[in-house]
Amino acid sequence: MSVLIFIDHSEGQVKKASLEALSYGAKIAEQLGTTAEGILLGTVTGDLSSLGKYGIKKIHQAAQDGLNNLDTQVYARIIAEVAGSTGAAVVIFSNNFSGKAIAPRVAARLKAGLVAGAVALPDTSNGFVVKKNVFSGKAFAHVAISSPIKVISLNPNSYPVSEGAGVAGIASLSVGAEAPKVKVVSATQASGDVVLTEAEIVVSGGRGLKGPENWGMVEELAKVLGAATACSRPVADSGWRPHHEHVGQTGIAIAPNLYIAIGISGAIQHLAGVNRSKVIVVVNKDPEAPFFKAADYGIVGDAFEVVPKMIEAVKKLKGIV
Ligand SMILES: Cc1cc2nc3c(=O)[nH]c(=O)nc-3n(C[C@H](O)[C@H](O)[C@H](O)COP(=O)(O)OP(=O)(O)OC[C@H]3O[C@@H](n4cnc5c(N)ncnc54)[C@H](O)[C@@H]3O)c2cc1C
Numbered sequence: 001m002s003v004l005i006f007i008d009h010s011e012g013q014v015k016k017a018s019l020e021a022l023s024y025g026a027k028i029a030e031q032l033g034t035t036a037e038g039i040l041l042g043t044v045t046g047d048l049s050s051l052g053k054y055g056i057k058k059i060h061q062a063a064q065d066g067l068n069n070l071d072t073q074v075y076a077r078i079i080a081e082v083a084g085s086t087g088a089a090v091v092i093f094s095n096n097f098s099g100k101a102i103a104p105r106v107a108a109r110l111k112a113g114l115v116a117g118a119v120a121l122p123d124t125s126n127g128f129v130v131k132k133n134v135f136s137g138k139a140f141a142h143v144a145i146s147s148p149i150k151v152i153s154l155n156p157n158s159y160p161v162s163e164g165a166g167v168a169g170i171a172s173l174s175v176g177a178e179a180p181k182v183k184v185v186s187a188t189q190a191s192g193d194v195v196l197t198e199a200e201i202v203v204s205g206g207r208g209l210k211g212p213e214n215w216g217m218v219e220e221l222a223k224v225l226g227a228a229t230a231c232s233r234p235v236a237d238s239g240w241r242p243h244h245e246h247v248g249q250t251g252i253a254i255a256p257n258l259y260i261a262i263g264i265s266g267a268i269q270h271l272a273g274v275n276r277s278k279v280i281v282v283v284n285k286d287p288e289a290p291f292f293k294a295a296d297y298g299i300v301g302d303a304f305e306v307v308p309k310m311i312e313a314v315k316k317l318k319g320i321v
Contacts, residue, residue, distance in 0.1 A: 119155050
């Protein structure tokens with residue numbers, strides 16, 4: 001019996017969401033009195049064994065270059081096989097783009113109960129009960145998994161990365177060649193330095209910014225803060241910003257440590273995608289804007305006056321000239 005954690009990677013780097021999943025899985029293994037192991041398909045740069053510091057004892061790696069591009073069906077088959085052969089009792093994913101696609105397939109193959117979007121460690125005092133978000137983060141549900149094997153996907157930014165001093169052993173996996181059912185023909189990296197779903201800080205703009213020509217200050221604030229940029233839906237629909245920046249009920253759901261909303265009214269559909277943010281700062285010229293009710297800090301003022309001052313203040317704080 002062990003806990004198996006999927007290690008997701010992109011462009012040779014292990015994703016931060018996977019470091020959270022590793023820390024989370026290692027803690028569950030400790031709770032269950034067993035060991036945690038990782039599974040990585042493809043290759044990453046750097047010393048893989050150093051991931052042992054997140055609490056895993058072993059990493060099963062299939063190092064074929066062909067596995068560097070996500071193929072959810074192939075990945076699910078291999079992960080389910082390894083889970084079966086290692087006797088994994090719990091299989092863990094991040095509930096990110098890859099995990100959302102792979103976890104249900106693995107659960108189906110293993111005939112396992114799945115909780116998608118976990119936000120805390122399971123309660124194992126009486127059964128196996130996992131807390132998760134429901135209704136776009138408006139409520140929590142506690143879900144008991146009764147199947148022998150359990151699959152959990154952990155919401156990004158819900159569990160802290162914790163480092164120790166361990167080193168993981170590497171076990172080479174030999175996986176049978178398989179003609180892919182789908183093939184990535186080309187991939188274009190989305191613009192922006194920081195990936196929105198992984199960002200700890202997000203600076204977001206709404207229709208209050210009047211037009212795409214005014215996004216320079218949003219981008220500059222994001223840059224000095226090391227943040228990703230996002231926007232409300234009408235902004236993306238109007239073509240002011242790319243659709244992959246649209247957050248909300250019909251866009252991406254994010255949970256950064258800090259969400260700065262500029263010229264966004266705070267409609268319920270927008271809040272549904274950002275209300276898991278740890279701290280929300282709202283800049284809006286209308287003191288009655290609904291977003292202020294969800295804000296930790298609010299600035300009532302004209303964005304065109306407030307944001308340049310915020311940029312100046314952050315630069316001063318960080319010693320940027
Ligand atoms: C089924 C459905 C799904 C939807 N899904 C989403 C979703 O996923 N994401 C989403 O965002 N929306 C979604 N919407 C749309 C949502 O209801 C709102 O219409 C939208 O969020 C409003 O965007 P906004 O706040 O940018 O614009 P507005 O509502 O026009 O608000 C602009 C805000 O800017 C402020 N403002 C104006 N000028 C300034 C200034 N100079 N300085 C500071 N503040 C200023 C105004 O006071 C106002 O509060 C959805 C709607 C439906 C019906």
